[in-house]
Amino acid sequence: MMIASILLLAQLASPVIEFQFLxxxxxxxxxxxxxxxxxxxxxxxxxxxxxxINLLLTPLIHRYLGVIAGLLAQPLxxxxxxxxxxxxxxxxxxxxxxxxxxGLSYSINRASRELLYVPIDSLLIYQAKAWIDxxxxxxxKIFGSILILFSTRWLPSSLSLPQLSWLIVGICLLWILAxxxxxxxxxxxxxNH
Numbered sequence: 438m439m440i441a442s443i444l445l446l447a448q449l450a451s452p453v454i455e456f457q458f459l460x461x462x463x464x465x466x467x468x469x470x471x472x473x474x475x476x477x478x479x480x481x482x483x484x485x486x487x488x489x490i491n492l493l494l495t496p497l498i499h500r501y502l503g504v505i506a507g508l509l510a511q512p513l514x515x516x517x518x519x520x521x522x523x524x525x526x527x528x529x530x531x532x533x534x535x536x537x538x539x540g541l542s543y544s545i546n547r548a549s550r551e552l553l554y555v556p557i558d559s560l561l562i563y564q565a566k567a568w569i570d571x572x573x574x575x576x577x578k579i580f581g582s583i584l585i586l587f588s589t590r591w592l593p594s595s596l597s598l599p600q601l602s603w604l605i606v607g608i609c610l611l612w613i614l615a616x617x618x619x620x621x622x623x624x625x626x627x628x629n630h
Contacts, residue, residue, distance in 0.1 A: 439619040440553055441569050443508060445577040446612040447546070450515065450605050451538055452581030456589075457522070457598050458535045465528045479532060483540045490544040498545060499552065505620045507549030511541040512609040512616070519609070523602035534605075553623065 466472040498507050514537035522530040554562045584604060588596045596603075 439615060439622055440550070441565060441573060442615045443612060443619060444550065444569055445573050446608055446615060447511065447538075447542060448574050448577035449581045449584070450512075450608040450612070451542075452578055453585055453601055453605050453608075454515070454519075454534055454538045456585050457601055458531050460598055461526070461528055461531045479535075483536050486536055486540045487544040490541065491548065495545045495548050499549070504549050504552045505616060505623065507545045508553075508616055508619075509613065511537065511546045512612040514541060516606055516609045519602045519605045523599045523606075526599045553619075 462472055462475060466475050495507065498510065515534060518530060518534035518537045522534055554566075585601075588601060588604060
């Protein structure tokens with residue numbers, strides 16, 4: 438259950454970050470060709486960052502700090518970059534936030550998640566992963582999208598792009614709290630094995 442909560446909180450934050458990212462690019466690059474060129478370059482850089490993190494940092498963090506520290510990297514980096522964007526909105530900080538979200542998700546976070554499953558019963562893992570992959574991810578992305586609509590369209594006073602950062606920080610703080618609770622449970626499981 439705790440593993441599911443950390444995975445799903447990440448899915449809740451992701452659409453809000455994506456919305457901020459795409460809106461900032463739209464303002465920064467009004468011409469479609471320029472926007473396309475920037476996005477191509479950006480996603481290439483993000484893929485490269487993910488590979489470098491996977492090859493260099495992930496093994497070191499797992500070896501010296503543990504799996505939970507690997508899972509903490511993503512929400513902590515998102516909070517730092519999001520706070521930067523909140524107080525100094527711009528393309529560089531929202532790009533760093535996007536890399537913190539997706540780039541770390543595809544690298545250290547994924548490797549850390551898989552290591553969490555090692556001490557858990559295989560039938561339980563199968564059932565949990567099936568629910569998370571088939572239902573949970575999509576449900577929480579929908580919740581994230583509704584959160585964006587609520588905050589930018591349905592409130593009497595809509596939130597600006599930088600103000601949406603408060604939602605992301607709140608989600609990340611819940612995510613970190615879930616990781617703290619998971620660490621306690623993980624230690625119990627680890628001691629029993």
